Amino acid sequence: MTRWKENPVLTVEHLTMRFGGLVAVDDLSFDIGRGDITALIGPNGAGKTTVFNCVTGFYKPTEGRLTVRHSSGDSYLLERMPDFEISRDARVARTFQNIRLFGGMTVLENLMVAQHNPLMSASAMSFAGIFGLGRFRRAERRAVEHASYWLDKIDLVERADDPAADLPYGDQRRLEIARAMCTGPQVLCLDEPAAGLNPRESAELNALLMYIRKEHDTSVVLIEHDMSVVMEISDHVIVLDYGEKIADGTPDAVKSDPKVIAAYLGVADEEVELVEEEVGL
Amino acid sequence: MSDLVSESRLKASFKDSGIAALITLALSFMLIGMRTEISIGGLAVDYRWAAVAITVVVVFAGRMLLNMYVWRPETPRTVTFRTVLLGLSILAALVIFYLVDRFLGAVAGLSPARAIESNDWLWILLLLALAVVAAIVATALLGLAEKRAAPTGPGAAASIKAGLAPLGKWLPLALGLLAVAVPFILIEWLGSRGSRQYLDLAILVLTYIMLGWGLNIVVGLAGLLDLGYVAFYAVGAYSFALLSQYFGLGFWMCLPLAGILAACWGMILGYPVLRLRGDYLAIVTLAFGEIIRVILLNWYDFTGGPDGISGIPRPTLFGIEFDRGDDGFAALFGLQYSSIHRIIFLYYVILAMALVTNFVTMRLRRLPVGRAWEALREDEIACRSLGINTTNTKLSAFATGAMFGGFAGSFFATRQGFISPESFTFIESAVILAIVVLGGLGSQIGVVIAAVVMIGGFEFFRDLQEYRMLVFGLLMVIIMVWKPRGLISTRKPTIGLKRRTGISADMVQEGQG
Structure with missing residues (x-):
């Protein structure tokens, strides 16, 4: 039942985030299992994106501890690191609710920017690169190969040289995921990856996420409202409401949790049975 | 059919x-x-x-x-x-x-x-x-x-583009060859006396091209609006002038030093400034530009204040001076002495410096740091999520741009032989920025065209006297209405899997500072 507690890749303990008087996340603790696909769900305004922003360093949490443990054994305390180090060293990558691609750059360039840090050290802070030394050229070729691998996975090889802003919405979503994967993450945080996708695109997305879990040493955390995605692919579901955790378990367990139903239908706990009778559950 | x-x-x-x-x-x-x-x-x-x-x-x-x-x-x-x-x-x-x-x-x-x-x-x-x-x-x-x-239909536009593609490929080369040949053409055409004025103008245009290319790194690639670029030009010029005055160093010795000093100033000014964005960044860089000028103006004991610094040494060709003496350039090469030799030499020095600037910029664009600059212009938050240290990346853009400004400044000092804070007023920053914006943000060839039109055109319009500014302003308004993103606004990708086709300006972000 609780296998994610045995070997967690990310542990969140007593996370609290206050904006002035507003408590967006209140004393939240959970574990993300290594190799799992974990879904973070909850009604609008439950604090899901705030949790993501705390994990990826875009917000500094008011209280709490966030620990990432790599499969190599290294561990990092995220609340002490600036955002770019979280991606570079702690290897937590993310995508955004409103897609943030480099629209004026080509699809391939987007994936090359994601490999900035390894390429930067190969170019010896640009000095080796200016003179076109072999070491840098080899590193760049490898980076292009890596990018091509992901282009192949998201089926965009043909459009590699088109500007990212030119892609259809669904392709942009998948490109953003590929870009995050190019950083070689241990944890991949996806903020509503299926938003705005049609059923076919959402099925493709599911396949991509299953592939990532199977073939790469990457654990996926996703915020999602599309229950078909959540129930189909996730191993572990965490439900938030008003910044607090109200349920934590397998998809089936969560689905039948009266608190969750209450939160989604907007009724008090004691009325749930009444409501359930009415809707015929 | x-x-x-x-x-x-x-x-x-x-x-x-x-x-x-x-x-x-x-x-x-x-x-x-x-x-x-x-x-x-x-x-x-x-x-x-x-x-x-x-x-x-x-x-x-x-x-x-x-x-x-x-x-x-x-x-x-x-x-x-x-x-x-x-x-x-x-x-x-x-x-x-x-x-x-x-x-x-x-x-x-x-x-x-x-x-x-x-x-x-x-x-x-x-x-x-x-x-x-x-x-x-x-x-x-x-x-x-x-x-x-x-x-x-897309066919018409595509066929025009295909027809013009060789032009884009050969234009830089043709311009480069023309630039190399300019002194000879001018002397052949107007004689050594008549061509001096035009050669001087060509040197001025090239200086601005180099400054434009330098600023293009900051504004065009990294998307940071810098209104105080002239400060680095001044730092370069004064570095050389003061080093030669106090330590008797020559131009070639001071050139790298001036560049390094300007880059250092770029970082010192940049560090506190780059936390700001957009309009605020523009205002603070403008203020820093003025601070440098006011310091130069008021630190009388060290910089000579408004009197400026005179007697700045001229550049030599591997130690050979361009003078009338027995070991001067003319005597050694068996030519009759003419003051035009030095002008031609200066022309080639600035041409070489400008070409180096261009080469390095083009190279940097294809390196991870250059891609990070452009990514920063597109979306800073996404950059941070990909592990790019945005502060360092911005600083590197600022410092690289400042370094080229410093090189150009030190050339300016050696060409004039005299500098004073008068030469480094805000209007210079504005002109350089106008060159970059008119040429098209991020476009190298656009900067060349804009510099030739702005600086060269400005001199040619001298006959219009007080109406010159009017004509000039009108031209600028017309160009901005006609081509709001500058003369050459398509962005060329830095790498291609199969091909590299230009990206139209409406997709490319201008940067938030």
């Missing part, structure tokens, strides 16, 4: 060329058709209908040929891009006619032949401005017709 298509195309091309000829007629009716001449008892209007007819026929035939053999659209219509070409063809007709008129005086038996004067350039430039206006008016008029007609 194909006959049918080509026949309809012929018909449409004919109609299209007819419209072009009509517009030409309307424009040239007054511009070419009538001319006031001084005659006994006052002015008389001289009619030149033959010239008008020639212009109209040239435009008609030229357009017909282009329609049939170069653009080959299914339904030729005078749309934006082709209208610009129409404007240019009118211009070409006007300029050709003007030159023929001046040199041969043969067309339609007009004014007698005479030599070209500096005044003529003024007229040619005015005609250029007129052609631009004509192109805009024609675009606006035909844009209305365009809306009613069917949408243009």
Whole structure:
């Protein structure tokens, strides 16, 4: 039942985030299992994106501890690191609710920017690169190969040289995921990856996420409202409401949790049975 | 079937060329058709209908040929891009006619032949401005017709682009060769005495090209609006002047030092400033630019304040000086001494420096750091999520831009032999920024064109005296209306899997600072 507690890749303990008087996340603790696909769900305004922003360093949490443990054994305390180090060293990558691609750059360039840090050290802070030394050229070729691998996975090889802003919405979503994967993450945080996708695109997305879990040493955390995605692919579901955790378990367990139903239908706990009778559950 | 298509195309091309000829007629009716001449008892209007007819026929035939053999659209219509070409063809007709008129005086038996004067350039430039206006008016008029007609197929635009692709490839090379040949052309044409003024102007233009390229890294690539770029130009100039004054160092020794010092200042100024964004960044960089100038002005004991620094050493060619002495350049190479030698040498020094700037910038663009600059301009938050240290990346852009500003400043000092804070006022920053913006953010060749037009044009318009600024402002407004993202606004990708096609400006972000 609780296998994610045995070997967690990310542990969140007593996370609290206050904006002035507003408590967006209140004393939240959970574990993300290594190799799992974990879904973070909850009604609008439950604090899901705030949790993501705390994990990826875009917000500094008011209280709490966030620990990432790599499969190599290294561990990092995220609340002490600036955002770019979280991606570079702690290897937590993310995508955004409103897609943030480099629209004026080509699809391939987007994936090359994601490999900035390894390429930067190969170019010896640009000095080796200016003179076109072999070491840098080899590193760049490898980076292009890596990018091509992901282009192949998201089926965009043909459009590699088109500007990212030119892609259809669904392709942009998948490109953003590929870009995050190019950083070689241990944890991949996806903020509503299926938003705005049609059923076919959402099925493709599911396949991509299953592939990532199977073939790469990457654990996926996703915020999602599309229950078909959540129930189909996730191993572990965490439900938030008003910044607090109200349920934590397998998809089936969560689905039948009266608190969750209450939160989604907007009724008090004691009325749930009444409501359930009415809707015929 | 194909006959049918080509026949309809012929018909449409004919109609299209007819419209072009009509517009030409309307424009040239007054511009070419009538001319006031001084005659006994006052002015008389001289009619030149033959010239008008020639212009109209040239435009008609030229357009017909282009329609049939170069653009080959299914339904030729005078749309934006082709209208610009129409404007240019009118211009070409006007300029050709003007030159023929001046040199041969043969067309339609007009004014007698005479030599070209500096005044003529003024007229040619005015005609250029007129052609631009004509192109805009024609675009606006035909844009209305365009809306009613069917949408243009992608074929037409693509064929134009394909037709122009070799131009984009060869233009930089052609310009480079021209730049190398300029001193010889000028001396051959105007003699060593007459060409000095133009060589000086060419050196000035090249200095601004280099400054434009330097600032392009900061504004065009990294998207940081820097209104105080002249500060680094000043740091470079004063570094060299003070190092030579206090330690007796020469130009070649000081050149790298000036660049390094300017880059250091770039980082020192940049570190606190780069936390700001957009308008705030612009205002603070402007203030820093002024602070540098005010310090130079007031630190009298060290910098000489408003008196400036004079007697800055001239550059040498591997230790050979350009003077009249026995071991001077002329004596050693068995030439007769002429002051033009040093000017030519200075020209090649700045040309080499500018080309190095260009080479390094083009190279940096394809390196991870350059891609990070452009990514920063596109979306800073996404950059942070990908593990890019945005502060360091911004600082590196600021420092690299400042370094080239410093090199240019030290060249400025050695060319002038005298510097004072007067040379580093805000207007210089504004001119350099205008060059970058007019040329097209991030475009190297755009900067060249804009610098030639802005600096060169400004000197040529000297005859207009106080109206010069007016003409200039008008031109700038027109260019910004016509091409809001600068003359060359397409972005060339830094890497391609199979091909590298330009990205149109409306997708490229300008940066939030």
